[in-house]
Amino acid sequence: MESTYVNKDEEIDRLINDLKSNGALDYGFHDNINPVYSTGKGLSRQVIEEISEIKKEPDWMRRIRLHAYEIFMSKPVPTWGPDLSGIDWENMTYYSSPDEVKATNWDEVPKEIKDTFEKLGVPEMERKYLAGSIAQYDSEGIYNSLKKEWEDKGVVFMDLDSALKRYPDLVKEYFAKAVPPSDNKFAALNVAVWSGGAFLYVPRGVHVDMPLQTYFRINGEATGQFEHTIVVADEGSSVHYLEGCTAPIYSKDSLHAAIVEYYVMKNAHGRYTSVQNWSNSVYNMPTKRAWVEENGNMEWVGGSLGSKVTMIYPSSYLRGRNATTSNLNIALAGPGTVKDTGAKAIHMAPNTSSKIIAKSVSLGDGKSIYRGLVRINKDAVNAKSHVQCDALLINDESVSYTMPHDEIYEPTANFTHEATVGKIGTEELTYLRSRGLSEDEASSLIVLGFLDDVMKEIPMEFAVEMNRLVKLEMSKMGAVG
Amino acid sequence: MILEIKNLSASVEDKPILKNVNLRIGGGEIHALMGPNGAGKSTLGNVLIGHPDYKITGGQIILDGKDITYATPEERARAGLFLAFQSPVAVEGVRISTFLRIAYSHLHPDEKIVIADFNKRIKEAMKTVGLDESFISRSVNDGFSGGERKRFEILQMLILKPKMIVLDEIDSGLDVDALRMVAEQLKKYFSKDVGYLIITHYQRILKDIEPHFVHVLVNGTIAMDGDRTLSDKIEENGYDWLKEVA
Numbered sequence: 001m002e003s004t005y006v007n008k009d010e011e012i013d014r015l016i017n018d019l020k021s022n023g024a025l026d027y028g029f030h031d032n033i034n035p036v037y038s039t040g041k042g043l044s045r046q047v048i049e050e051i052s053e054i055k056k057e058p059d060w061m062r063r064i065r066l067h068a069y070e071i072f073m074s075k076p077v078p079t080w081g082p083d084l085s086g087i088d089w090e091n092m093t094y095y096s097s098p099d100e101v102k103a104t105n106w107d108e109v110p111k112e113i114k115d116t117f118e119k120l121g122v123p124e125m126e127r128k129y130l131a132g133s134i135a136q137y138d139s140e141g142i143y144n145s146l147k148k149e150w151e152d153k154g155v156v157f158m159d160l161d162s163a164l165k166r167y168p169d170l171v172k173e174y175f176a177k178a179v180p181p182s183d184n185k186f187a188a189l190n191v192a193v194w195s196g197g198a199f200l201y202v203p204r205g206v207h208v209d210m211p212l213q214t215y216f217r218i219n220g221e222a223t224g225q226f227e228h229t230i231v232v233a234d235e236g237s238s239v240h241y242l243e244g245c246t247a248p249i250y251s252k253d254s255l256h257a258a259i260v261e262y263y264v265m266k267n268a269h270g271r272y273t274s275v276q277n278w279s280n281s282v283y284n285m286p287t288k289r290a291w292v293e294e295n296g297n298m299e300w301v302g303g304s305l306g307s308k309v310t311m312i313y314p315s316s317y318l319r320g321r322n323a324t325t326s327n328l329n330i331a332l333a334g335p336g337t338v339k340d341t342g343a344k345a346i347h348m349a350p351n352t353s354s355k356i357i358a359k360s361v362s363l364g365d366g367k368s369i370y371r372g373l374v375r376i377n378k379d380a381v382n383a384k385s386h387v388q389c390d391a392l393l394i395n396d397e398s399v400s401y402t403m404p405h406d407e408i409y410e411p412t413a414n415f416t417h418e419a420t421v422g423k424i425g426t427e428e429l430t431y432l433r434s435r436g437l438s439e440d441e442a443s444s445l446i447v448l449g450f451l452d453d454v455m456k457e458i459p460m461e462f463a464v465e466m467n468r469l470v471k472l473e474m475s476k477m478g479a480v481g
Numbered sequence: 482m483i484l485e486i487k488n489l490s491a492s493v494e495d496k497p498i499l500k501n502v503n504l505r506i507g508g509g510e511i512h513a514l515m516g517p518n519g520a521g522k523s524t525l526g527n528v529l530i531g532h533p534d535y536k537i538t539g540g541q542i543i544l545d546g547k548d549i550t551y552a553t554p555e556e557r558a559r560a561g562l563f564l565a566f567q568s569p570v571a572v573e574g575v576r577i578s579t580f581l582r583i584a585y586s587h588l589h590p591d592e593k594i595v596i597a598d599f600n601k602r603i604k605e606a607m608k609t610v611g612l613d614e615s616f617i618s619r620s621v622n623d624g625f626s627g628g629e630r631k632r633f634e635i636l637q638m639l640i641l642k643p644k645m646i647v648l649d650e651i652d653s654g655l656d657v658d659a660l661r662m663v664a665e666q667l668k669k670y671f672s673k674d675v676g677y678l679i680i681t682h683y684q685r686i687l688k689d690i691e692p693h694f695v696h697v698l699v700n701g702t703i704a705m706d707g708d709r710t711l712s713d714k715i716e717e718n719g720y721d722w723l724k725e726v727a
Contacts, residue, residue, distance in 0.1 A: 426533060427570045431621075432580065433554035434530045434564055435641065436587035445583075449574025449620065 030248035031112045031219055035138065039095040041222075045069060048192055051095050055161055055195070058168055061175075068181035068191035075185040081371070082309045082338040086253055087283055093223045094193045096138045102162065103143045113137055120246060122215045130242075131210035132157045136227060137217050139195040150208055156201040157212055160228055163199035171199060174230050178261040178289045178317070186257040186285040190226045197227030197258065202237040202268075211240040211273070216256075218247035218282065224255040231262045231270065233296075238269035246306070249279040253308060256282055262290035264298045266320065271299040273458060278307040280337055285311050294320030294349075300327040301457050304339050313371060315344035318352035318380075326355040328454045333398075334473055335364030342372035342403075347383040347413070356387045359451055362398035363473055369400070374415065375407040382412050389419045392450045394443070394474075422450075444474040482545050482561055482644040482676060483507045484529075489540035491528045498524045500701045501540065506645065509673035513687055513712060514680045516698035517720040522680045523567055525698070526649035530564040531557050544645065559587055563643030565634035567650045571622040577633075578603060578617050581640055588641050606639045611662055627654035635666055647678045652686040664689030684712040699723050 037054060039047045048069050052062040077084050103109045106123050117123060117135055126133045132146035134157070141159030150157070156167065164171045181191040198214045218225050233239050241262075247254060256278060264270040270290065278284055284307040290298040300314040316325035331339035345354035360368035370389045391400035402419045424446050432442035447470050448455065455463050486504040490497065498521045506512050516522050528535045529542065531554040542550045544560050552560070572580075578600055586594060604614045610632040622630050631651060638646060648667075652660055667677065667690050679692065687695075687709065695711040697704045697720070704723045705711065715723075 425570070428572050430530070430532050430554055431566065431570050432572065432575070434558055434566075435580070435584035435637065436555050436558040437580075437583055438555055438587075439553070441583060445575045445580070446572060449572060452574030452620075 030250075031116055035096040035098055035220065037095075037097045038093055041091050041093055043069075043089065043092070043094050043193070047094060051193060051195065054095075054097075055164075057161075057164055060172065061164065064176060064181075065192050065194075068176075068188045071181045072185060072188035072192050075188060077185060081311055081340045081369075084283065084309065086308070087255060088222065088253065091222055091252070092255060093220060094226070095195055096220050096223050097140045097195075098137045098142060098219070102141065102159070104145055106143065109135075109143050113142060116217060116219070117143070117215065120215065120217070120244075122244075125213070129211065130213050131208055132212045134159055134198050134214040135217070136196045136214060136225075138220055138223055138225065141196045141198075141214075146212075147210075150206075153206050154203040155206060155208060156199065158199055160197045160199045160230065161195065167199075167201075170201065171230070174232060174261060174263060175228075176259075176261075178263065178291050179259045179287050183287060187259055187287040190228055190257050190259045190287070193224070194226045194228035194259070196225075197229040198231070198241070199229070200231045200239065200241055202233050202239045204234045205236045206234075207237065208239045211242045213242040213244065216243065216245040218254050218256065218278075220254070221250040222252040222254060224257065227258050229258065229260045231260070231272070233262075233264050233268040233270040235265045236267045237265075240271040240273065243272075243274040243276075245274070245276040245278055247279045247282050250281045252281065254282045256284045256286065256307075258286035258288075260286065260288040260314075262288070262298065264290055264292045264296040264323075266293045267295045268293075269297045271301070272314070273301040275303040275305065275458070276307065276310070277305045280306065280308045280334070282307045283309050288312065288314040290314075290316045290325070292316055292318050292320065292323040292325060295322045296320060297323070298325045300325070300329070300343065301454070302329045302341075303458065304329070304331045304341050306334075307337065309338045309340070311340045313342045313344050313373070315346065316354065317346045317348060318354065318383075319348050321349045322351045323349060324353045327357070328457050329356075329358045330451050330454050331358070331360040331368050332470065332473065333360065333362045333366030333368040335366055337366050339366070339368040340371055341368070342370050344373040345375070345385060347374075347376040347380040347385065347410075350379070350381040351383070352380055353384040354386070356385075357454060358389045359392075359454055360390075360400060361392045361394065361447055361450065361470075362400050363394045365395075365397045365399070367399040367401075370402045370404070370419075372403070373405045373407070376410045376413040376415065378409040380410045380413065382414070383410060384414045385416070387417045390450070391419075391421045392447065393421065393423050394447070440471070440474050444471045447474060482674060483543075484562070484645045484676060484678070485541075485543040486529075487541045487543065489528070489542065490538045491524060492536050492538050493524060493534060497538065498701050499528065502698070502701070502703055504678070504696060504703070506676040506678055508644070508676050510694065511671070511677045511679065511690065511692045512694045512696065513684075513692035513709075514678060514696050514698055515682070515684070515712060515715060518682065520698040521701040522682075522698055523649055524701075526564055526567065526647050526680055529557075529562065529647055530554050555587070558584075558643070561644035563638055563641065563646045565631075565638065565646070565648045565651050567653065569622050569630045569634055571620070571625070573620055573623050575621045577619060577621055580621050581637070584637075584641055588643070603636075603640060606636045609639065610636045610666065611659065612636065628656065628659055631655055631663070632659065635663055639666065639670065644674055645676045645678075647680065649680045650682065651679070652681055652683065660686060661689060684716045687712050697723055
């Protein structure tokens with residue numbers, strides 16, 4: 001135990017220094033890339049037909065898109081959460097493709113785009129840690145690789161557009177099943193205009209012991225990114241899928257409305273980790289859901305760092321006996337931003353169990369809200385659920401709310417809930433400073449310490465990212481208090 | 482290294498606690514600051530390290546000729562001042578190895594730290610102060626008993642190598658064996674470059690580590706200065722007679 005911690009600290013320091021020397025301290029830069037194809041501003045039936053046409057996709061997909069568009073138009077913008085009136089639906093670009101190339105080698109990627117991903121450290125990460133990776137730039141996946149070892153074992157990992165061409169039946173079986181377009185307005189929008197995202201299929205009994213990653217980059221101003229990701233962990237398999245996201249800073253807001261559908265079959269183990277660091281001109285409104293069958297286990301690990309407004313509640317539907325899920329989430333609400341995050345666990349079968357741990361940090365006037373749902377259906381005998389929400393407030397004007405929602409219909413269910421709210425204490429700060437640490441260092445150590453039990457679960461390269469961001473945010477804040 | 486406290490006055494929440502305190506501690510000197518409860522002993526410790534809740538209302542603190550009266554805690558630490566806290570706080574999730582490494586890099590900026598070697602030093606020091614090696618991967622004071630916290634303060638002194646050391650009731654909450662260990666380590670660390678200010682209510686620790694000078698603080702003022710015979714006198718007669726002198 002001890003040596004791994006010490007090494008992790010060491011590695012984190014080293015990687016942070018690497019990042020600094022690469023000049024990757026800020027993601028706010030953008031490229032002057034003219035899209036080769038764009039549907040222009042605004043959304044209509046015609047735009048949807050156009051997207052479907054460009055993609056030369058099967059007719060059933062075109063019909064699902066149009067159906068979802070009707071649902072999108074009929075649903076109002078939700079008003080029960082953060083203010084979404086800033087989303088400029090009319091002036092948004094819903095589809096924007098940088099290039100027609102789909103590369104399998106970084107050298108084939110157009111130079112300017114490649115440089116961007118180099119700056120973000122994506123190819124390096126791939127070499128060091130990953131079994132495969134996809135890079136998506138605005139609407140399209142532009143790069144895709146999967147180590148031969150896994151390809152040989154039957155693992156499929158490619159952007160969803162390519163998968164739809166090569167494995168149409170497999171895609172059809174899972175597309176918009178766990179998250180139907182009727183779920184919410186943003187899910188409907190995604191199904192209508194989706195482009196890119198990953199398709200990952202792990203055959204029975206295959207254990208992919210290195211993570212697979214997709215990195216999403218929005219480059220265009222007022223551009224929507226609507227990737228749709230499907231992960232299928234077939235019976236007895238295990239897989240870890242990661243996502244990272246960044247965007248430049250623009251005066252006009254962009255919209256990210258993704259869907260992630262994760263299917264964890266009998267005796268399978270699925271893990272999903274995402275660290276989003278969108279710039280503060282992005283509305284981040286994804287819908288992420290897992291179906292977990294008998295004896296399956298699903299783990300959600302999330303870090304919500306950037307964006308203007310984020311609303312995300314990864315859900316696990318525990319459909320089979322003994323299915324389990326855990327959800328670890330960190331939300332960092334910087335000045336001027338809102339993090340409305342949480343988790344859902346739906347217990348639909350006996351002996352299912354869920355654990356939700358949510359930690360939030362609010363800085364400046366940042367607002368973090370925990371919003372969660374635990375439902376234990378009648379007949380989900382002996383289901384167990386534990387929810388823990390901890391909030392840390394950095395400044396006097398920082399805000400945190402906890403809004404758990406519990407629906408327990410089964411008398412044998414065991415349900416517990418804990419919540420704490422704390423502030424960075426003068427005593428702790430003074431103690432660390434009295435040993436020579438600067439105020440910034442002391443406060444970021446305290447914040448990282450508060451997040452520690454979740455950070456441990458995050459892969460190294462993302463922990464580094466999280467560390468760096470917390471330190472950056474803390475130093476931007478200047479004096480704490 | 483010389484620590485000079487000149488006419489120092491300080492208040493907590495607008496309540497004056499220290500009034501015109503004068504002390505001068507040089508390298509190679511051991512000073513004891515004694516006094517009854519509520520005399521302002523711990524306030525002095527907190528004021529010396531620059532705790533933001535304690536306001537200096539007059540006078541100066543000078544460390545090696547440099548005025549640090551209004552310096553931040555980290556500036557004081559980097560100048561060589563160390564306070565062993567009376568009640569060290571727990572800092573959840575901040576691992577000892579990380580914390581000490583960052584602290585050391587500030588206090589000794591010219592030294593290159595090899596992490597493996599540095600951690601080995603921490604583990605050795607843990608053995609010295611009677612903490613299990615496994616503490617290196619624990620969080621700062623988190624879940625420590627009172628005695629373990631005191632041992633950890635001494636460990637930090639041994640690792641960080643400060644020159645001017647203020648020990649605020651290091652003897653409280655320690656059993657006889659632990660107290661003997663602390664005194665032994667203090668004696669071992671002591672040199673002509675190191676100065677100690679031992680703040681204590683009892684003279685017990687002063688039997689194991691003999692002070693060159695004893696000062697008695699009563700009602701926020703130094704009521705009497707003397708040598709170690711003064712602490713003997715206090716043991717016999719208590720503090721009441723000094724209140725009359727003051």
